[in-house]
Amino acid sequence: MIWLLFIAATVCTLLNYNTSHKQRLAANTLFRQQWEHQQRNPHDAAHFGTYLFKPVNILNVFDTGINDYTGNTYRIEAHIQHEISNSEAENNDTAMRFGNLTFALILQLLIPLFLLFNTSTSITSEKESGTLKMLLAQGLSSLKIIWAKVWANYLVIVVIIFPLFLLMTIAVLCSEDSALLLTRLLWIFITFLLYYLLIALAGTIISAISNHSGKALLAALCFWIFMSIIFPKVITGMADRSYPLMSRAVFSDLVEQGYRKGLNGKNPYNVRGERYINALLKKYQVDSVSALPFNIEGLTLQFNEDYRTMAFNHYFREVEHTFNQQQRFLSLWGIFDPFLSTKRLSMALAGSDYHHHESFFKQAQVYRNNLIRQLNMQLAMHGKNVKGEYTVGPKYFSQLKDFKYRVLPLNQVLQLRKIALLSLTGWILTLVLLLQFIASRALAFNYASV
Structure with a gap:
């Protein structure tokens, strides 16, 4: 069933990648041709503008992250600082609701759920069938039995997902950015290996302290729902x-x-312009703008453009600061949820998280x-x-x-997501110590006689 899902995901991934890649190439070619074949005033060309498209690679499609919701197009236009727009989810209700x-x-x-179901009944099934007594009677220690359950289920998952990462x-090797993406893919593989080891440990602990497979399955399902659905939603809302x-x-409006x-409210547009022109007249020691050795219109346009950009950046820093606070909040709370840490680390390595979106915008x-x-x-x-x-033609453009x-x-x-890496490592060490404690006290076999 998992491999069938992988096949379906492969088809969807390749179709999405090919479609997105071809659309971007076609759009870039079209706008470049329109740009190069202009014959107009340079500032009119700035108003005509063009578009930039966020590039897509195979890892972006492996984990789309926030790309479907943040947009992929940046409009270039004089006097206006646009934001990134045209997200895939804008006109796709299914993608908006379910991804x-x-x-x-x-x-x-899905794989963590499958792994939890397997591991959460690994010891209880032995208790219920009576084979646990036979294993203990043959001289096997509780520690060996528990760790055998952990590694057996963990290696099954590794075998199942290995063909996916091989493909x-x-x-990635066949893509244009293979040198850049191969190391990132390796880190994604390491991330999920750590995550599945954590899940195998958690599921085995649930099985070890349970006396019935039904209760163990219910506990595992509740753990999965809380970790994967409820907690991330709550923390995102809190952020x-x-x-x-x-x-x-x-x-x-700001x-x-x-x-x-003016940013201080006391430096209006017309006063700034007059002061700038007077400074130019004084610098070149002339009495009128017609005596200046250049076209004053171009300089005043750029002066106003610079001030508008300064105003945009001034207020955008406040927005950026809020975004960064939200990201830090999610990173810190991700310590308590390995799923959240894994998801954020996977998005970052795939290049589809907030920081990559911010980098493209800047x-x-x-x-x-x-x-x-x-x-x-x-x-x-x-x-x-x-x-x-004054006009320029295709040679200039x-x-x-x-x-x-x-x-x-x-x-x-990795530096931005070091908390996520430390979180996964800390969870694994904690669960290992807990499992060792359970095995050393024989707590897993309190119900062996039931």
Whole structure:
């Protein structure tokens, strides 16, 4: 059944990856062609703008993380700082409610449930069938029996998931970013190996302290529901209530008012412009803007653009700070929930978590600001003493560089998710000690005679 789910997830993953990859390539080619074949004023070209698309790789599709909900398109336009938009879930009610069938969904939710069901009855079934007495009579220690149950069930899961990671490795090696993604895939594999060992230990402990398989199954199911569904929902809601975000309308209004009236409320738009022009006249020792050695329109456009960007960044830092507080809150509470730690670590390694989304936005914003500046400065430096409107053509636009997204380095990702790694390790050590204690006191066999 698990392999059938993997096959279904493989089909969905490959289809989603091929579709997304082809759409991005086609869109990038289309907008690049439109951009290069322009014949217009540089600032008009800045208004015409273009689009940047968040690149997709095979690991993003392995674990889609928040990508389906945060958008994948960044609009470049003069005078306006856009946010990332066009999420997959906007017009997909099924994806919004249940998410897509991915490898990560199976590995994070379904396999742990299967493993818990196996391990939670591993010892109780021996008690109920009477074979536990026979094993003890043959000289086997309680410690050996318990650890045999742990490793037997754990190795079954490893054998089941190994073909999946083997196929993923082949897919990564065939991709364009194999050198970058292969190490990340290895860390994902290590993460799930640790997670399943933790689940095997927890399930065996439940079985060891239970006197009936039905009770053990019920306890295991309650543990899975609380760990995988209830606790993450509660903690996410707590993070949102503890660190509430300002609304998009409030943010946009603050940016506009900051630009119009100044960040301190005492530096209005027209006063700033006059002061800037007077400073230029004084610097070049001329009496009128017509005597300046450049097109004043291009410089004033860029001056206003810089101030609007400063206003956007000023208020966005508050939003970013709130997001970071929420992320720290979730990381700390993830210590108490191995599922939450595993999920966040998997998203980070796949490049589909909040920090990768934030990195794409910042890189896209830097590219956008540099592009607008380049166009405005082209107007300023070359638009002087031109009869009619100054325009540039395909030769100039084709020289402008494409956007290149740089994925966060792996060491930075691991540093950001070190709490999750420590959480998984701490849970495993705690459960190992607890299992050793149960075995040493023979608590698992109190009901051997029942």
